[in-house]
Amino acid sequence: MKTVEKSYVTELYSHPYLLSNLSVPQLVEKILARKEGKLSATGAVQAETGAYTGRSPKDKFIVKDEISENYVDWGTVNRSIDEATFNKLYQKVVQYLKNKSEIFQFRGYAGADHDYRLPLQVINEYAWHNLFARQLFITPKEKELKEHQPEFTVLSAPTFKANPKVDGTNSEAFILVSFKQRIVLIGGTEYAGEIKKSIFSVMNYLLPQRNVLSMHCSANVGKEGDVALFFGLSGTGKTTLSADPYRRLIGDDEHGWGPNGVFNIEGGCYAKCINLSQEKEPQIYDAIRFGAVLENVVLDNQTRIPDYNDTILTENTRAAYPLENIDNIAVPSIAGHPSTIIFLTADASGTLPPISKLTKEQAMYHFLSGYTSKLAGTERGVTEPQATFSACFGSPFLPLAPSKYAAMLGEKIDAYQSNVFLVNTGWTGGAYGTGKRMKLSYTRAMIHAALEGELHGVETTKDKIFGLEIPMHVPGVPDEVLIPENTWLDKAAYEQTAKQLAVKFHENFKQFTEAREDIANAGPIYKG
Known part of the structure; x- marks a missing residue:
């Protein structure tokens, strides 16, 4: 895959503190130091997403261009946005991230079958979002990382809020996909699930073209x-x-x-945690340990033990963890x-x-x-x-x-x-x-x-x-x-x-x- 237009994202590669493919312990240290989350009694990191505790489908758009126009099923689900509007917001987000003291990059894959996998990168404003991406996508081996060339990029800037009147979005939040420029642009929402689901949408576009x-x-x-x-x-x-x-x-x-x-x-699982118990769902319960991410799960102030029955933040509480946290997996x-x-x-x-x-x-x-x-x-x-x-x-x-x-x-x-x-x-x-x-x-x-x-x-x-x-x-x-x-x-x-x-x-x-x-x-x- 080749980018057709200028890729503004390359400007971020020269960021003095672009922290790339940090290990899980390094990311956990960053999350705690930056006060993005707390360490739970299970060893998992707990983070909260604010107003957006689930997907925001009305804020998702696909760029309509010569590549997507006759292939995408346009309608209430796949709503269009024009190239000019996308490019302006794209530039704004890149500039916004360039001004951050540090940003986080994950390079990996979507697709376990080497014949059909997609090399991708995720560049995050938040360290906990980068840990989420690391656990949900497929982490490359050392040799693969040296040869890795991303063919799709997710840019996530949750504290960048759009102005709908100026930026052409539906609200302050936006999830924009350009198949021409191979970019997913996310802003205004801290809900990590948008990162995962945007790449799923990308794969739903690419794989059928290869008879998958x-x-x-x-x-x-x-x-x-x-x-x-x-x-x-x-x-x-x-x-x-x-x-x-x-x-x-x-x-x-x-x-x-x-x-x-x-x-x-x-390369991981994103499980609902509402009413989770070791008795009913032991594999999921036991998988939530060091390196996992607890999203909107309430912790006891003293013990930091997760309360999976507490829905004060949302009923859509989630845990993200790598597949290897499950004992009997196919490898x-x-x-x-x-x-x-x-x-x-x-x-x-x-x-x-x-x-x-x-x-x-x-x-x-x-x-x-x-x-x-x-x-x-x-x-x-x-x-x-x-x-x-x-x-x-x-x-x-x-x-x-x-x-x-x-x-x-x-x-x-x-x-x-x-x-x-x-x-x-x-x-x-x-x-x-x-x-x-x-x-x-x-x-x-x-x-x-x-x-x-x-x-x-x-x-x-x-x-x-x-x-x-x-x-x-x-x-x-x-x-x-x-x-x-x-x-x-x-x-x-x-x-x-x-x-x-x-x-x-x-x-x-x-x-x-x-x-x-x-x-x-x-x-x-x-x-x-």
């Missing part, structure tokens, strides 16, 4: 080499459910599926082609089955639909679950039309005969506010049964509203839990709520006019 399906999913691999993918938006359980003591973790959030198989895009973070694909949804209506086996057509329908509920804290302003449809279970991060990713998934399901399941990690016994969240132990049992082939040949029943095939028996799960209607006291309320959701599915799917008829007809039976 980029996916918002976690992945793990069994002892026999059987690979499983877990699709789902933030908060649906990707990290939790893929951290399985009996399977090796490939990654918890972002993957590519290419000719060589599945590979992790990242390197690559594996073969998936035999099982699981779509995770946190259904706030409480009407979708906890698990159902999908036909290929149903799989394509539900992949395009991407139904879930936005959970509290994952985006700014979201305080309780909101029903939403996010194409490919990752619409906020997809620069291309959803149909491109869906077509690639369909081809791969055909080629490798992958089994697909829809798993509801949301509510049971009623909608949000009446019912309760599905027990994690039940969900784990259902996932285990799907991965081990225990659902093949099991008696099923077809849901009369959604048309989904529901297994009648799953080892370790009470039979009555498997049929949503049976968990509701008010059967009439269940039917009314389920029909309302079915109609929402049909209304949402109208946008996919290019979908084949058999896929369009694979949705809910009830049409309203």
